[in-house]
Amino acid sequence: MTAILTETVELNLDAYRAQVEAHLEAFLRKKAHAATSQHLPTLTVESVCTFIRAGGKRLRPILCACGWHAAGGGPEAANVVAVGAALEMFHAFALIHDDVMDRSATRRGQPTVHRRLAAEFARTHPRAEAEQLGTSAAILIGDLALAWSDELLHTAGLPAGRLASSLSLIDEMRTEVMYGQYLDLASSVCADLDLPLTVIRYKTAKYTIERPLQLGAAIAGADQRLLENLSGFALPLGEAFQLRDDILGIFGDPSETGKSRLDDLREGKHTVLIALALAGADDRQETQLRAVLGNTVITDADAEQARVILNETGATAKVEQLIEERYRQAISALEALALPAPAAQALRALARAAATRRS
Amino acid sequence: MTAILTETVELNLDAYRAQVEAHLEAFLRKKAHAATSQHLPTLTVESVCTFIRAGGKRLRPILCACGWHAAGGGPEAANVVAVGAALEMFHAFALIHDDVMDRSATRRGQPTVHRRLAAEFARTHPRAEAEQLGTSAAILIGDLALAWSDELLHTAGLPAGRLASSLSLIDEMRTEVMYGQYLDLASSVCADLDLPLTVIRYKTAKYTIERPLQLGAAIAGADQRLLENLSGFALPLGEAFQLRDDILGIFGDPSETGKSRLDDLREGKHTVLIALALAGADDRQETQLRAVLGNTVITDADAEQARVILNETGATAKVEQLIEERYRQAISALEALALPAPAAQALRALARAAATRRS
Numbered sequence: 001m002t003a004i005l006t007e008t009v010e011l012n013l014d015a016y017r018a019q020v021e022a023h024l025e026a027f028l029r030k031k032a033h034a035a036t037s038q039h040l041p042t043l044t045v046e047s048v049c050t051f052i053r054a055g056g057k058r059l060r061p062i063l064c065a066c067g068w069h070a071a072g073g074g075p076e077a078a079n080v081v082a083v084g085a086a087l088e089m090f091h092a093f094a095l096i097h098d099d100v101m102d103r104s105a106t107r108r109g110q111p112t113v114h115r116r117l118a119a120e121f122a123r124t125h126p127r128a129e130a131e132q133l134g135t136s137a138a139i140l141i142g143d144l145a146l147a148w149s150d151e152l153l154h155t156a157g158l159p160a161g162r163l164a165s166s167l168s169l170i171d172e173m174r175t176e177v178m179y180g181q182y183l184d185l186a187s188s189v190c191a192d193l194d195l196p197l198t199v200i201r202y203k204t205a206k207y208t209i210e211r212p213l214q215l216g217a218a219i220a221g222a223d224q225r226l227l228e229n230l231s232g233f234a235l236p237l238g239e240a241f242q243l244r245d246d247i248l249g250i251f252g253d254p255s256e257t258g259k260s261r262l263d264d265l266r267e268g269k270h271t272v273l274i275a276l277a278l279a280g281a282d283d284r285q286e287t288q289l290r291a292v293l294g295n296t297v298i299t300d301a302d303a304e305q306a307r308v309i310l311n312e313t314g315a316t317a318k319v320e321q322l323i324e325e326r327y328r329q330a331i332s333a334l335e336a337l338a339l340p341a342p343a344a345q346a347l348r349a350l351a352r353a354a355a356t357r358r359s
Numbered sequence: 360m361t362a363i364l365t366e367t368v369e370l371n372l373d374a375y376r377a378q379v380e381a382h383l384e385a386f387l388r389k390k391a392h393a394a395t396s397q398h399l400p401t402l403t404v405e406s407v408c409t410f411i412r413a414g415g416k417r418l419r420p421i422l423c424a425c426g427w428h429a430a431g432g433g434p435e436a437a438n439v440v441a442v443g444a445a446l447e448m449f450h451a452f453a454l455i456h457d458d459v460m461d462r463s464a465t466r467r468g469q470p471t472v473h474r475r476l477a478a479e480f481a482r483t484h485p486r487a488e489a490e491q492l493g494t495s496a497a498i499l500i501g502d503l504a505l506a507w508s509d510e511l512l513h514t515a516g517l518p519a520g521r522l523a524s525s526l527s528l529i530d531e532m533r534t535e536v537m538y539g540q541y542l543d544l545a546s547s548v549c550a551d552l553d554l555p556l557t558v559i560r561y562k563t564a565k566y567t568i569e570r571p572l573q574l575g576a577a578i579a580g581a582d583q584r585l586l587e588n589l590s591g592f593a594l595p596l597g598e599a600f601q602l603r604d605d606i607l608g609i610f611g612d613p614s615e616t617g618k619s620r621l622d623d624l625r626e627g628k629h630t631v632l633i634a635l636a637l638a639g640a641d642d643r644q645e646t647q648l649r650a651v652l653g654n655t656v657i658t659d660a661d662a663e664q665a666r667v668i669l670n671e672t673g674a675t676a677k678v679e680q681l682i683e684e685r686y687r688q689a690i691s692a693l694e695a696l697a698l699p700a701p702a703a704q705a706l707r708a709l710a711r712a713a714a715t716r717r718s
Contacts, residue, residue: 031534035538039557040538040542040561041538041541041542041545043541043545044537044538044541093502097498097499097502100495100498101495101498101499103491121545124547132462133544133545136459136460136544137541137544137545139456139459139460139498140456140460140537140540140541140544141541142502143452143456143501143502143505143537144534144537144541146502146505146506147505147530147533147534147537148534150509150526150530150533151530151534154523154526154527154530155530160519160522163519163522164513167509167513168513171506171509171510171513171514174503174506174509175390175503175506175507175510178403178499178502178503178506179394179399179400179403181499182400182402182403182496182499182500182503183399183400185492185495185496185499186400186402186480186492186496188483198398202399
């Protein structure tokens with residue numbers, strides 16, 4: 001697993017992460033047991049289990065714990081662990097469906113759920129049918145993970161008032177991330193910056209940073225004012241996080257990121273980085289770049305040529321600058337918040353890691 | 360819209376259905392307004408809206424209202440309407456994803472969501488890409504409907520204790536229907552009856568009848584004993600309902616059912632009807648039937664030949680007998696329950712309609 005925090009912080013977030021993982025394991029063990037005893041298909045539970053065990057930064061649970069401490073929640077209660085587990089299960093759902101929609105072959109260094117299941121079905125079915133079954137099964141397994149993420153939240157043992165405010169934040173978060181995904185899907189690559197900025201706001205900044213942080217604060221009893229103030233830190237940080245992701249998707253080291261660095265180009269992902277490159281490209285550069293984007297059979301040499309264009313047009317440097325600006329904005333907002341010291345320290349470290357990470 | 364009840368019952372279920380539909384409309388209007396004001400894609404909301412307006416029996420909300428009355432809930436409160444709307448929104452999710460997985464072209468007499476969206480994308484994209492985008496968009500729109508079904512439940516205004524018991528039933532229901540779907544997907548056509556019976560138990564009997572009925576009862580404050588007793592009525596009725604569906608899928612009148620009567624054969628759906636036909640078929644009949652099942656290019660003449668085999672092998676008559684047995688079992692269980700008279704009358708009428716319906 002890839003850790004998001006490399007420096008030591010006063011809050012023991014490693015211990016929290018381990019508790020979230022143990023909670024997920026226990027939940028899935030119970031599901032596996034129930035499926036076995038009712039003669040229901042256990043491959044569904046196993047698929048979710050394999051996916052979750054394959055890694056991930058557990059960024060959303062960690063932000064939830066930080067939100068809890070930011071609102072003065074004291075030592076993490078069992079329900080903060082359960083809510084973190086619910087966020088991670090939701091993320092499993094989102095990625096499983098994302099991989100189906102993007103037709104991705106690998107995730108977290110392993111075959112994606114639909115690919116793994118297609119291979120399983122290929123033992124007993126013709127290839128084309130096995131592919132289709134793998135996709136259908138992955139849609140269902142994603143649906144199951146979404147339903148289970150709710151169940152984790154419902155069974156977190158939150159007091160009624162806190163459950164109500166959590167459910168309302170979760171409802172917002174889910175609608176937002178799905179709108180972000182839809183916008184991303186329905187848009188075409190162009191030099192316009194507004195669209196990819198809206199996509200990263202909904203698909204990442206709100207989903208990955210703002211809502212998990214607010215959720216943790218809400219279950220510690222934060223008032224509306226603190227929730228709103230946390231957004232001032234979370235949204236620019238979330239944007240910085242995604243802008244870094246866009247750079248890593250093309251320039252990253254696959255042994256560190258666990259993802260191919262051809263996928264974003266192959267999918268023709270509509271990132272800020274690409275929009276800036278198209279905006280700054282001359283005719284030759286634009287033609288070359290467009291020939292690579294969304295081309296499913298690109299080679300390493302094509303990708304290298306695209307990287308050269310991203311650098312030559314100044315797009316890479318400009319994105320680095322956008323990351324730096326947003327990182328500073330997040331840190332200023334954080335300082336102004338005057339949170340309890342351990343929470344502020346953890347969020348500062350997280351912000352630095354999110355903006356400068358290599359994986 | 361197709362009504363499930365053709366006889367007049369003392370409970371005004373038509374008025375309740377209209378309230379559920381009005382609640383869904385108001386919810387979606389708010390979503391459309393929010394999307395417009397945030398410059399988010401409104402096609403998502405419109406797709407859900409079009410899908411829901413296209414019809415459906417509203418069977419799950421109606422069962423929820425019956426459950427409420429069965430537990431002595433008095434005139435329907437606003438929250439029974441909201442919970443009914445949540446069930447209908449969940450059903451929209453289930454059908455949208457089901458149609459993607461089955462690659463169905465029509466639903467409720469209209470193009471399926473993925474087909475409608477593929478046609479939309481085809482205005483600006485090459486055909487193959489438009490198809491893929493339509494499928495991805497339908498997956499996302501289904502996800503959104505699932506999240507919105509939760510939101511409808513969370514905002515139903517249920518008292519804390521009742522919300523907790525509802526969420527627990529909803530969690531059960533969702534896991535069950537997804538297991539049922541998965542089993543259905545992963546299994547192959549054969550003469551074994553156990554598998555299709557398990558599928559209809561999870562995919563239909565529990566999802567369509569048992570859980571909605573229990574949910575209504577739970578929000579009226581039913582105890583565990585009543586919830587369990589309602590299952591004795593709901594499960595056989597749910598099986599009868601699905602067995603009737605299997606017959607209608609092949610023998611029904613498309614102008615009444617809104618579905619092609621070739622689809623079930625074309626998909627090679629693993630129904631009890633087909634399992635019984637294979638069990639009773641001689642070599643010639645089996646060969647002919649297997650040539651039709653799962654054959655995507657079958658003609659009306661092929662389907663007619665399959666119908667003859669289903670009749671000759673006695674499978675159709677046997678399924679009619681299974682429906683009759685289950686209907687009687689449900690009615691006996693209902694009599695033994697001694698529910699308030701209006702609820703008992705409505706459930707009796709529902710049972711008769713579910714077992715004998717033509718659409």
